[in-house]
Amino acid sequence: RKEVEQDPGPFNVPEGATVAFNCTYSNSASQSFFWYRQDCRKEPKLLMSVYSSGNEDGRFTTQLNRASQYISLLIRDSKLSDSATYLCVVRRGSARQLTFGSGTQLTVLP
Amino acid sequence: DAMVIQNPRYQVTQFGKPVTLSCSQTLNHNVMYWYQQKSSQAPKLLFHYYDKDFNNEADTPDNFQSRRPNTSFCFLDIRSPGLGDAAMYLCAIGYEQYFGPGTRLTVT
Numbered sequence: 001r002k003e004v005e006q007d008p009g010p011f012n013v014p015e016g017a018t019v020a021f022n023c024t025y026s027n028s029a030s031q032s033f034f035w036y037r038q039d040c041r042k043e044p045k046l047l048m049s050v051y052s053s054g055n056e057d058g059r060f061t062t063q064l065n066r067a068s069q070y071i072s073l074l075i076r077d078s079k080l081s082d083s084a085t086y087l088c089v090v091r092r093g094s095a096r097q098l099t100f101g102s103g104t105q106l107t108v109l110p
Numbered sequence: 111d112a113m114v115i116q117n118p119r120y121q122v123t124q125f126g127k128p129v130t131l132s133c134s135q136t137l138n139h140n141v142m143y144w145y146q147q148k149s150s151q152a153p154k155l156l157f158h159y160y161d162k163d164f165n166n167e168a169d170t171p172d173n174f175q176s177r178r179p180n181t182s183f184c185f186l187d188i189r190s191p192g193l194g195d196a197a198m199y200l201c202a203i204g205y206e207q208y209f210g211p212g213t214r215l216t217v218t
Contacts, residue, residue, distance in 0.1 A: 043200055043211050044200075044209050096141055
């Protein structure tokens, strides 16, 4: 079983739609959680850190459920520029290494 | 200004011909990472440095080596590239891992 699992998609949604991505992690020692965005043939870029109580940044909202070992990312009012692959990322304890999921591909259609 | 610079951006090498990829950073961060990413896959950590302390992942092939001569620079050496080593190679710095633009390696 992979340490971080995501639905690969693709998700094709119209502009203005709300879309949610889910991620599960298998290691209960995971302590820090992130969402990265990766555009086609580009490097991953940090989108948001995920905090215990959930957090919001504009149109983006994250949630964390430690009991279920589940993380989500919600994008409201999708824009064409949101089209990308979204990577769920976890860190075990205070380790320096991050473990990446394979990503969920999003295409926002005009 | 870019924090992480990778050269070259595209590299073509022949099967079995050693190749070196380079990464430099402008922030003097003590942690640097090398990842391999193949199409539609997660970035896979090869190794990382904490200062001069080298940390190899257990499943990184011996064919991959690294050097960090100073805080700013880190090199990835592929001693005998195979066709399966064709990938994007990403360098990252810092605990939240700011990535460079990557080097796309083609093996012919």
